[in-house]
C-alpha cells in the first residue's frame with residue numbers, strides 16, 4: 001500500500017482553477033520531485049496534502065487513512081512534516097533550542113508539565129544537529145547562520161519528530177551551488193526512514209536525489225514516472241524543459 005494517495009484533487013480560488021484533477025501516489029521511502037512552470041499548482045498541491053488548503057474536490061489518503069478534512073496538526077500527529085518557503089526558525093533562539101522546540105511540539109502536555117522532556121530529548125537534538133552538520137554551532141543563535149544553514153536547520157526541525165513523510169517546498173531557493181550540493185548529500189540518508197515530496201526548480205538537483213518525478217502544468221499532471229522516463233517525454237520537454 002502506498003504511503004500517500006491524492007486522488008482527483010481540484011482546488012478553485014474564486015474564478016481560478018489552481019488544481020484541476022491532480023493525482024499523486026507516494027510509496028514508502030520514495031523521494032518524489034514536483035516540477036512545473038510558475039503558477040502550475042505545485043504549492044497548492046503541497047498545501048492540499050499538508051492541510052494548509054482544503055481541496056474543493058478529491059481525496060487525500062495517508063498511511064491508509066482518509067485525511068482530506070484533517071487539520072494540519074492531525075496530519076503532523078499521523079506522521080507528516082513540512083517545510084514551506086516561509087521560514088519557521090526563531091532567529092533569537094539557539095540552534096539547540098529551535099530543534100528542542102520542534103520536538104516538544106510533538107510531546108504531550110503531561111510530559112512537558114513534568115519537565116521530563118529536556119533530558120530525554122537532548123540526545124535527539126544533538127543527533128539532528130550532527131546529521132545536518134550544525135553541531136559545532138549548537139549554542140549560537142539561529143540568526144548567526146548563513147541562508148543555506150538556516151534552511152538545513154529548518155529541515156532538521158521538520159525531521160526531528162521522525163515523520164513518515166517530509167514535504168519540502170523549494171528548499172534550495174537562494175542557495176549557492178555548493179549549498180545545493182550539500183543539501184542533496186544531507187537529504188540522501190533520510191530515505192532509509194521516510195518519504196519525501198520536494199518542489200524544486202533545479203532539475204539537476206531533482207535528478208540527483210529523486211526516484212520519481214511529477215510534472216504539473218496548468219493544474220493538471222502532465223507526466224509522472226521515473227526521472228529518466230519523464231525527462232524523455234516530448235510533451236514535458238515542450239511545456240517545461242525548454243522554458244527552464
Ligand SMILES: Nc1ncnc2c1ncn2[C@@H]1O[C@H](COP(=O)(O)OP(=O)(O)OP(=O)(O)O)[C@@H](O)[C@H]1O
Pocket residue numbers: 013016017018036037038039040041042043044045
Ligand atoms: N490563496 C490563493 N488565492 C488565490 N489564488 C491562488 C492562491 N494560491 C495560489 N493561487 C493561484 O493558483 C495558481 C497556482 O499557484 P501555485 O502557487 O500553486 O503555483 P506554483 O506552481 O507553486 O507556482 P510557483 O512556481 O510560482 O511557486 C496561481 O495562478 C496562483 O496565483
